[in-house]
Structure formats: C-alpha cells, structure tokens
Amino acid sequence: MAKNHVQPGKVLDYVNTTAAAIASGSVVVVGALLGVALVDIPVGATGSVAVDGVFSVPKVAGAAIGQGAPVVFKAATKAFTTGGSLAAGDVSGAAAVCFSAAASADTLVDVKFTGCPGTVTS
Incomplete structure (x- = not known):
C-alpha cells in the first residue's frame, strides 16, 4: 500500500458547528457531500459521518422514487425526493x-x- 494512504474515505470525522445536536442516523450535509451520522454528535463535538454506503432515510411524503433515480435532499424537510424546484x-x-x-x-x-x-x- 502507498505510504501516503490515509484511509478508505468512506467515513469522515465531522465537527458539529450547527446550533443543534445531530442524532445517529441523521443525514448530514458536509460542504457539497451528503452523509449519515454514525453516532450522536453534540454541538461542538466531533463524530463519524459515513459518506459512502446505503442507508434508509426519510422521504418526502407523497413522492414515489424509482430505483436508480437521482435524488434531492431537501434542507427544509430533511428528506429526499426527486426533481421539483430547489x-x-x-x-x-x-x-x-x-x-x-x-x-x-x-x-x-x-x-x-x-x-x-x-x-x-x-
């Protein structure tokens, strides 16, 4: 393995700079990346966020989503949907x-x- 290898890159350490604690299993926006908190992350604390993998997450009510469809994470509802206005x-x-x-x-x-x-x- 290369001497400059750091890690596989599927999980990153995230510092919670938001105004609220993040519950394990919640979707987290890290810059332009999306991930899922693997642990509870209190305000100001560091916790693990998976940026690669399959997770069961909230979906916008009334939206049917087909396999393989691109999805949109809606910041206001903290849920996924397809298309629509951003x-x-x-x-x-x-x-x-x-x-x-x-x-x-x-x-x-x-x-x-x-x-x-x-x-x-x-």
Whole structure:
C-alpha cells in the first residue's frame, strides 16, 4: 500500500458547528457531500459521518422514487425526493441515488450515498 494512504474515505470525522445536536442516523450535509451520522454528535463535538454506503432515510411524503433515480435532499424537510424546484440548502446531483424503489406512501427510502460532491443550492 502507498505510504501516503490515509484511509478508505468512506467515513469522515465531522465537527458539529450547527446550533443543534445531530442524532445517529441523521443525514448530514458536509460542504457539497451528503452523509449519515454514525453516532450522536453534540454541538461542538466531533463524530463519524459515513459518506459512502446505503442507508434508509426519510422521504418526502407523497413522492414515489424509482430505483436508480437521482435524488434531492431537501434542507427544509430533511428528506429526499426527486426533481421539483430547489430551495436554498438543497443538495442535488451526484451525492446520492435511490438504491431501491420507494412508493409514494413510504416514509423512508434506501439511498446510496456516493461520496461524490453534489450541488448545493444557494
């Protein structure tokens, strides 16, 4: 292995600079990356966030999402959907994709977090 290898890059250490604690399993926006908190992260503390992998996360009510569809993380609802208009803080693009189809009645969707940066709407 190369002497300059640091880690596989699937999990990063994240410092919670928000005004609220982050619960384990919550979606976290890290710059243009999306990830999932692997532990509870109190305000000001550092915790592990997975930026690669498949996680069952909240889905916007009434939205059906097909397998392989690009998804959008809606900052206001902290849930995933497809398409539609974007608002400030929403993350779209390569950061995540629907891993398995979700019906409109489902409250959760399995999302593949790619470890690639998305586009954050300003």
